[in-house]
Amino acid sequence: MTAIRTVELEGHIIDSGTLQQAFGLVMDLGGDFEVEEFNVGRSKTDTSYCRMDVTAETEDDLQEILHELHQIGANLTDAVDAHVERAPADQVVPHGFYSTTNHPTKVRYEGEWVEVDDIEMDCAIVIKETEDGTRAYTKVLNAIEKGDLVVTDEAGIHVDPPERPRDSSGPFGFMQGGVSSERPSESLIEEVAEAVEETKSQGGKVLVVAGPALIHAGAGDDLARLVREGYVDMISAGNGFATHDIERGLYGTSLGMDMETMEHPRKGHKHHIYTISEVIRAGGIAEAVEEGLIQSGIMYECVQNDVPYVLAGSIRDDGPLPDTITDAVEAQGAIREQAHKADMVLMLSTLLHSVAVGNCLPSTTKVVCVDINPATVTQLLDRGSSQAIGMVTDIGTFVPTLADKVLGENTATDGGEDDADGNRDTGSHRGDGHGDGGSPGGHCPGR
Structure with a gap:
């Protein structure tokens, strides 16, 4: 017996290739489709609309097709409530639970559409009644508790991928190019700088995801x-x-x-383990700053300026530093908390951390991924972070250029005054709440 459901796509579905992708998905999975209505936008800014019947030989085959279509923003037209079931045990979801995309999502529950909070990919959606009304939010599988009301199936769920109009306007602007090593780096870095400044001017938060290659390349300062x-x-x-x-x-x-001579001094290979030992002796990064052991660098500035940081450990870590979170699930939770607060993310020469953070981000968050290896950016995009723009370039060139473009005009023309120590006071773009989330190293008194 043939199974059939009706889906609709709306937005810049032609310019973005979504419509062609939807047709391809149906055919690749052995289904068929018939377009019932198709309205084409007549200008660069006009949206298009398509409604089509999707058929498959069995209900299970149809559900597989509908699930894949949902990932790209095709929604069922049925005005029905979402199906929900209670979780049978801790960390156990009902069969056929709905696995989320990273796109803005709504759930229809008891006749009302409810926005899903903390949206990220590969999670379950939990419905909860509160004093303020119905709340829908995502939960990773290991956070599911027995009795949680979990959404199953694709019915009653509306996914809204970010629009990508042909004229590159909208929330992403320049972020339309995917991975490229051919585009002019200077002009693109300037656009990234403008996006950082715009994010800050609007009260947004910038998250930096960084790997040790940034330090090796001389971009730490x-x-x-x-x-x-x-x-x-x-x-x-x-x-x-x-x-x-x-x-x-x-x-x-x-x-x-040696970062100045590029030579390897005698016993230089032991410096990293000596460093870890001294920080352990001090009790942590913040304590090492407070006692004067650490007097410069990125971690120093984080402590001095109440910028929270998450150091997620791995099985290959030396030491590790006392601030490093060695429990993988705990580290995931800390990363997730940061990611949910970010409005823009700069991923700088780190494959594993970029993918980990990318998995936690909604598709509405601006993401710039920079690496000398194209595979790093490609893997991020393949994991579903389609909102990312990738730059294949030397991180040792990118970060200094970005800093010059963001800070150069301000530091040259701000008219600031020298303080008692002879340091130039250029003013800060820091807003309130920079201690949100808390730094593992805590806060040290000022210099």
């Missing part, structure tokens, strides 16, 4: 400048990033290499 001047609100990294940043301040090396 420039990222520290951005932290100090209030253009970075949160940092997500690993044990190696923080270790080599601190190592550079203590020994002038990064992974044992």
